[in-house]
Amino acid sequence: MFKINENYLKLPGSYLFSMIGKKVSAYKEANPDRDVISLGIGDVTLPLVPEVIKKLHGAVDEMAVKETFRGYTPDLGYQFLRDAIIENDFLPRGVQLDNDEVFISDGAKSDTGNIGDIFSVDNRIAVTDPVYPVYVDSNVMNGRGGIYLPDQGRFSDVIYMPCTAENNFVPELPKERPDIIYLCFPNNPTGTTITKDQLQVWVDYARREGSVIIFDAAYEAYITEDDVPHSIYECEGAKECAIEIRSYSKNAGFTGTRLGFTVVPKQLMCGDVHVRDLWARRHGTKFNGAPYIVQMGAMGTYTPEGKKQIREEIDYYMENARTIRQGLADAGYAVYGGVNSPYIWMKTPKDLSSWEFFDLLLNKANVVGTPGSGFGPHGEGYFRLTSFGTHENTKKAIERIIKL
Amino acid sequence: MFKINENYLKLPGSYLFSMIGKKVSAYKEANPDRDVISLGIGDVTLPLVPEVIKKLHGAVDEMAVKETFRGYTPDLGYQFLRDAIIENDFLPRGVQLDNDEVFISDGAKSDTGNIGDIFSVDNRIAVTDPVYPVYVDSNVMNGRGGIYLPDQGRFSDVIYMPCTAENNFVPELPKERPDIIYLCFPNNPTGTTITKDQLQVWVDYARREGSVIIFDAAYEAYITEDDVPHSIYECEGAKECAIEIRSYSKNAGFTGTRLGFTVVPKQLMCGDVHVRDLWARRHGTKFNGAPYIVQMGAMGTYTPEGKKQIREEIDYYMENARTIRQGLADAGYAVYGGVNSPYIWMKTPKDLSSWEFFDLLLNKANVVGTPGSGFGPHGEGYFRLTSFGTHENTKKAIERIIKL
Numbered sequence: 001m002f003k004i005n006e007n008y009l010k011l012p013g014s015y016l017f018s019m020i021g022k023k024v025s026a027y028k029e030a031n032p033d034r035d036v037i038s039l040g041i042g043d044v045t046l047p048l049v050p051e052v053i054k055k056l057h058g059a060v061d062e063m064a065v066k067e068t069f070r071g072y073t074p075d076l077g078y079q080f081l082r083d084a085i086i087e088n089d090f091l092p093r094g095v096q097l098d099n100d101e102v103f104i105s106d107g108a109k110s111d112t113g114n115i116g117d118i119f120s121v122d123n124r125i126a127v128t129d130p131v132y133p134v135y136v137d138s139n140v141m142n143g144r145g146g147i148y149l150p151d152q153g154r155f156s157d158v159i160y161m162p163c164t165a166e167n168n169f170v171p172e173l174p175k176e177r178p179d180i181i182y183l184c185f186p187n188n189p190t191g192t193t194i195t196k197d198q199l200q201v202w203v204d205y206a207r208r209e210g211s212v213i214i215f216d217a218a219y220e221a222y223i224t225e226d227d228v229p230h231s232i233y234e235c236e237g238a239k240e241c242a243i244e245i246r247s248y249s250k251n252a253g254f255t256g257t258r259l260g261f262t263v264v265p266k267q268l269m270c271g272d273v274h275v276r277d278l279w280a281r282r283h284g285t286k287f288n289g290a291p292y293i294v295q296m297g298a299m300g301t302y303t304p305e306g307k308k309q310i311r312e313e314i315d316y317y318m319e320n321a322r323t324i325r326q327g328l329a330d331a332g333y334a335v336y337g338g339v340n341s342p343y344i345w346m347k348t349p350k351d352l353s354s355w356e357f358f359d360l361l362l363n364k365a366n367v368v369g370t371p372g373s374g375f376g377p378h379g380e381g382y383f384r385l386t387s388f389g390t391h392e393n394t395k396k397a398i399e400r401i402i403k404l
Numbered sequence: 405m406f407k408i409n410e411n412y413l414k415l416p417g418s419y420l421f422s423m424i425g426k427k428v429s430a431y432k433e434a435n436p437d438r439d440v441i442s443l444g445i446g447d448v449t450l451p452l453v454p455e456v457i458k459k460l461h462g463a464v465d466e467m468a469v470k471e472t473f474r475g476y477t478p479d480l481g482y483q484f485l486r487d488a489i490i491e492n493d494f495l496p497r498g499v500q501l502d503n504d505e506v507f508i509s510d511g512a513k514s515d516t517g518n519i520g521d522i523f524s525v526d527n528r529i530a531v532t533d534p535v536y537p538v539y540v541d542s543n544v545m546n547g548r549g550g551i552y553l554p555d556q557g558r559f560s561d562v563i564y565m566p567c568t569a570e571n572n573f574v575p576e577l578p579k580e581r582p583d584i585i586y587l588c589f590p591n592n593p594t595g596t597t598i599t600k601d602q603l604q605v606w607v608d609y610a611r612r613e614g615s616v617i618i619f620d621a622a623y624e625a626y627i628t629e630d631d632v633p634h635s636i637y638e639c640e641g642a643k644e645c646a647i648e649i650r651s652y653s654k655n656a657g658f659t660g661t662r663l664g665f666t667v668v669p670k671q672l673m674c675g676d677v678h679v680r681d682l683w684a685r686r687h688g689t690k691f692n693g694a695p696y697i698v699q700m701g702a703m704g705t706y707t708p709e710g711k712k713q714i715r716e717e718i719d720y721y722m723e724n725a726r727t728i729r730q731g732l733a734d735a736g737y738a739v740y741g742g743v744n745s746p747y748i749w750m751k752t753p754k755d756l757s758s759w760e761f762f763d764l765l766l767n768k769a770n771v772v773g774t775p776g777s778g779f780g781p782h783g784e785g786y787f788r789l790t791s792f793g794t795h796e797n798t799k800k801a802i803e804r805i806i807k808l
Binding site: 001002003004005006008009011014043044045046047048050053056057060061063064065066069070071072073106107109110113114117118119120121122123133134137138141179180210211212253255256257258270273275278281282284285286287288289290291292293294 | 405406407408409410412413415418447448449450451452454457460461464465467468469470473474475476477510511513514517518521522523524525526527537538541542545583584614615616657659660661662674677679682685686688689690691692693694695696697698
């Protein structure tokens with residue numbers, strides 16, 4: 001009899017967003033006249049910018065004609081896009097990369113989920129707590145979770161590194177040595193980040209201890225402060241210990257268009273094996289490239305006009321971030337993030353639990369957010385608000401929260 | 405120190421297509437005046453059809469406007485597409501499916517490569533020989549290969565089921581019981597297929613022995629004969645033992661546009677676990693949906709006009725298949741496939757090895773094909789030609805081969 005991968009059964013249900021959905025539906029049904037505003041979603045709402053649209057239409061036209069039609073894409077992605085990435089996203093920050101160290105994919109979620117495949121099951125992982133659930137879940141699927149401890153909301157074999165107001169949301173170096181360290185800065189869900197000097201400490205640690213860092217930089221476009229690194233490769237020696245994952249989802253609104261990329265430098269070695277070669281093999285065997293049309297679409301983010309257009313969208317969201325942050329701070333709430341990130345992480349007032357505050361906000365202010373406990377045990381007592389709504393709704397929501 | 409997945413190191417280099425590329429380049433460099441025709445590629449060459457182009461443009465326009473912009477796609481894919489698939493690809497064949505048994509993906513290669521993730525490492529797999537390399541390689545990556553035996557060109561733990569002219573390319577039931585059986589009909593590389601009755605034997609076997617069948621139906625659009633099943637679910641009881649993988653690559657020219665889907669019926673159980681739920685979990689955790697634009701593009705294949713247009717492209721390729729098959733048969737070659745498939749599988753003449761025949765064809769006829777031995781030990785002595793060229797070049801190539 002065939003056998004399933006039993007590790008999948010260790011995963012608890014994805015309770016968070018389904019529970020939010022149920023509660024919101026129930027409230028709306030009971031109160032059909034109320035105008036419920038969501039600051040809960042992590043999805044963008046502004047359309048693709050004109051330059052991207054132009055490139056997409058152009059690529060569709062190419063696919064309609066035999067002479068310009070494109071079949072299977074190159075394994076690593078089109079060279080024009082890999083060149084544009086290096087030239088625009090890395091060289092201006094002083095980071096030199098070879099073309100074959102950049103792997104185009106269908107998005108950062110796939111890459112963060114799949115990257116574990118090229119490492120031995122026999123590795124110990126470390127994640128920040130709270131954390132984007134994909135890092136943990138995908139490792140559990142691969143057999144690195146141990147057992148789930150429901151009363152603690154954590155897996156026995158995973159090293160959780162608390163990120164709370166007490167340590168300014170900068171994880172401390174772990175006491176037990178992890179083999180694989182997941183870092184995401186600017187962070188989802190806390191919206192906070194770390195300076196280049198603070199990240200250098202992690203790079204030095206990883207090199208010293210022989211760990212590999214999976215650096216999720218999906219939110220780098222939201223960075224406004226000078227001392228915050230856009231790429232981990234701005235840190236000395238990072239190419240020897242780090243993989244970086246990027247996305248077009250949040251900077252260019254590609255959440256439904258799907259494109260991202262991963263950098264695996266050749267200097268990242270395990271013994272005499274280039275980790276890059278394993279990722280290349282996985283890419284060539286279990287993936288067949290992102291659509292030509294979409295890869296061309298991304299080229300629209302690199303033209304002078306396109307850069308201006310995506311910047312305007314980010315600025316639009318960041319005005320919401322300021323509205324939320326400032327409004328709540330002025331009203332006496334403890335708020336974090338929102339400066340280099342579209343996410344605002346707030347302390348729940350009066351020692352309310354994350355879910356109690358969720359219920360209060362929904363029922364009394366008709367505003368939907370995300371309970372911090374859904375992202376890990378140390379998210380308890382916190383709450384996430386996002387900047388992806390309209391200016392008008394965001395202002396209205398904050399006014400309502402302040403009046404609570 | 406972090407550890408890599410050592411299984412990756414067991415994979416031999418992907419020798420086949422790189423060796424072909426090298427030989428062709430060397431020949432062209434030495435003979436710049438020669439007109440070399442390739443009947444080697446498995447990639448389509450005709451452009452996307454007008455109905456698909458129209459849908460793609462329409463979807464791009466929707467993405468440009470806030471009111472119709474689409475962010476994250478539903479985990480399983482858009483319902484409009486899953487409904488269209490059931491209505492057009494399955495109901496006409498008498499196969500009823502629920503909407504949540506169909507999972508939209510970025511292509512059949514990803515799905516065939518990833519499907520192994522939801523099964524235990526402790527399963528024995530069986531493949532036909534010759535075989536599409538992804539089935540074996542992805543299982544080796546997951547630890548199911550055992551060790552590679554270079555002199556035999558096979559992995560120690562994989563059950564290979566020979567498909568040769570002697571058994572009419574229909575694999576015999578294996579002597580050792582496999583847990584997971586990969587079947588691809590119409591077959592890549594042999595271009596042959598099996599009847600519904602013959603497939604029923606496999607379904608019955610799988611149910612009896614507790615095996616699961618991964619049925620790759622990527623080439624079903626090329627079927628011309630009535631007794632050849634388009635879906636494994638045409639066989640009785642198949643929903644209890646089979647997963648089916650489909651692609652838009654070869655029927656609608658989506659090799660560079662990337663879309664496919666996988667059917668996991670709820671009846672497929674392992675103990676009290678629905679295998680479907682594991683695939684849903686993987687889909688939701690390690691994948692974030694195919695682009696909205698591309699899912700809309702696929703809708704163009706289901707309009708009356710779109711169906712006609714993709715049928716014309718398939719007919720175009722199938723005329724090449726007839727040209728190759730008939731031309732070579734008339735000249736006394738033993739040829740297989742090409743009736744329900746764009747692939748023609750020929751016996752090399754005069755006991756030449758696959759590579760010897762490759763060299764002869766390249767040097768004397770200036771035609772490029774694919775040596776059968778590249779697909780597995782029992783591909784030795786065979787050679788693959790494909791129908792994806794132009795009518796003119798295909799005719800010219802066959803004339804040259806006949807004159808050899």
